[in-house]
Amino acid sequence: MKVYVKEYDKIDLINSVVRAERNIDIEVLENKTVDGCLLITDGGRVIEAVSEWLTDSMKAKERAANTAREYARSIGKFLDFLSIQEINNKKSAPLTSDDYLYLLLDASKVNRHTIKTYLHIHNHEVSNQSKKLWDAALKAFYTEYICQNYPSEIINPYIKGSIFNGKNFKIRHDGLSIDELMALMIVAKDERERSLFQFWYDSGLRVQEMERVKYMDVIEALKSPTSSRSLQDDEYSYIDADYYLLYVRGTKPRNRAKFKPRHTSISKVSLTRLIRYFNNPLTNYKKNTQHIDIDERPAFLNIHGEPITKESISQMVTRRFIEAKKIGLLVNRKTLPTHKVRHGYSVSFLTSSDLFPDAIERLQALSRYLGHASITTTERHYQDIALEVQVKTSTGERVCRHEKMLNLYNKTKETAIAKTKKHYIKYVE
Known part of the structure; x- marks a missing residue:
């Protein structure tokens, strides 16, 4: 102009x-x-x-x-x-x-x-x-x-006063990056932990929601590919066909007796990895859950073969974080709170070049997948990322989220994890 x-x-x-x-x-x-x-x-x-x-x-x-x-x-x-x-x-x-x-x-x-x-x-x-x-x-x-x-054609966006509050918009996220996730997975104890880490990062669940994921939620998710680019009747929550819809038993809002359900998006490879874990006799998953009705069977178990809890997940993250630090990984992090994994999902979602060319739609969709009561919460943490990607995705510079998850799986699956671990340790040395 x-x-x-x-x-x-x-x-x-x-x-x-x-x-x-x-x-x-x-x-x-x-x-x-x-x-x-x-x-x-x-x-x-x-x-x-x-x-x-x-x-x-x-x-x-x-x-x-x-x-x-x-x-x-x-x-x-x-x-x-x-x-x-x-x-x-x-x-x-x-x-x-x-x-x-x-x-x-x-x-x-x-x-x-x-x-x-x-x-x-x-x-x-x-x-x-x-x-x-x-x-x-x-x-x-x-x-x-x-x-x-034009009084009859427009609602004044400034009817409530000025919009800029005089403060810089601060970056509040510090999400776990894909490389940091890789570090946790190469020091993970077994495929039980690795499949949990990848599922958690790729679904954006709160740590307390992880303990409520059921075996059948994973099975049903693979039956609902998003080729129609729609999420029920929600016009803002369509996602690309390379992702699937996962049912989430959300947190319990104030003054509510029941959990608030929602859906989130997850890559196919993260679901299939978890199903391979379910079906592998060496993991003892079927043995440890055979006494539980299939509809109530938890997706994740602790080291003792019992349903996992948010406390045991937090302890697992802490242990793996310390181990990764000892071998020279995650050197730039002093601590690793569990909510950083959820932030990592958000950053991964917003920087995926195949999701939503429009920044506003991207934030609206993310807000629903995260289960935020208001989009204001989503904006406060992630608006700067959404706006940045709006410019960069048109040039094709970004890699799709499902491609990142596939690459992660290929490097951390049972047959490749030893080679990957050796490479990473050698790299940091």
Whole structure:
């Protein structure tokens, strides 16, 4: 977007885009004294709504030329952002002034969530002062112009006040990386632990939810490939066909007697790895669970062959973390709380190049898979990742999550784990 501001200046508009679009007589434009602001697209189209608003405010002495210029630039950046969103959603990019106006009036595309996304997209590069200006420009534009001229077509996203809170958006995640997961798995005691680690990382379950996973949940998940890209009737939670839907007995909300169920996405290889563990007579899984009804049979057992608990999972993570540190792995971590595994799933989901070209949809889907009561929780932790991937996935730089899980399995399966462990130890030495 380009901005032109004139304050009591004479300007030759005979060959201007304005005249070409509106077919204005040459006599009207000769020696024209201009006092106003024009926001023009890179293609040479005037954004009339913004230009009219700022020009009128300059003429009324409500805004100085410098303020109008900065406001126009700020709104131009926002319009560029909306254009990228349209392209990522496989829709036509706006071309005309009317196209941009329709975008600005679409409450599904311009709301507090969208603007919050826009304000943080350059979080590591833009100062708080600049983001405060962006927010002030949009607030004034919607309050003074859009909502005054189109009151029946738009809900003011600033009806609750400013959106930028004056603070940097901090990266709150420190998720377990795929390499750190590999480190835990190469020091794991056996396939029981390795299959648990991979399943946990690839499903995003809370540690207390792991103890409620049933044998039949895994079996049923493999019967529900997501080729239809849908999750029941939930329009936001579709996922790619390379993933399956796993039923999760979620946490027990306050004042609820029952657990809150949901679904999450998981790669096929993580499910099949667990089933191979179930069926392998050397693991003693069938022997240890044969006395339990199949519908109540737990998917994970502890070292004694009893149903696993969150406490035993936490102890297992601590032991493997210490062992990995001893051989020179995980040197950059001082501790490893269990929730870092769940954070790792979130990062893996958001950085997968085959899931959701749109950052907002990606966050909405992740929020549902994690079982967050509000998307605000998801935003607080992971919005910066979703926005980063929105730019990078279009170049094909990212590897799909299911490909990472397949590579993880190939390196940590029973026949390869010794070679992988030897390689990693040699590498760190």
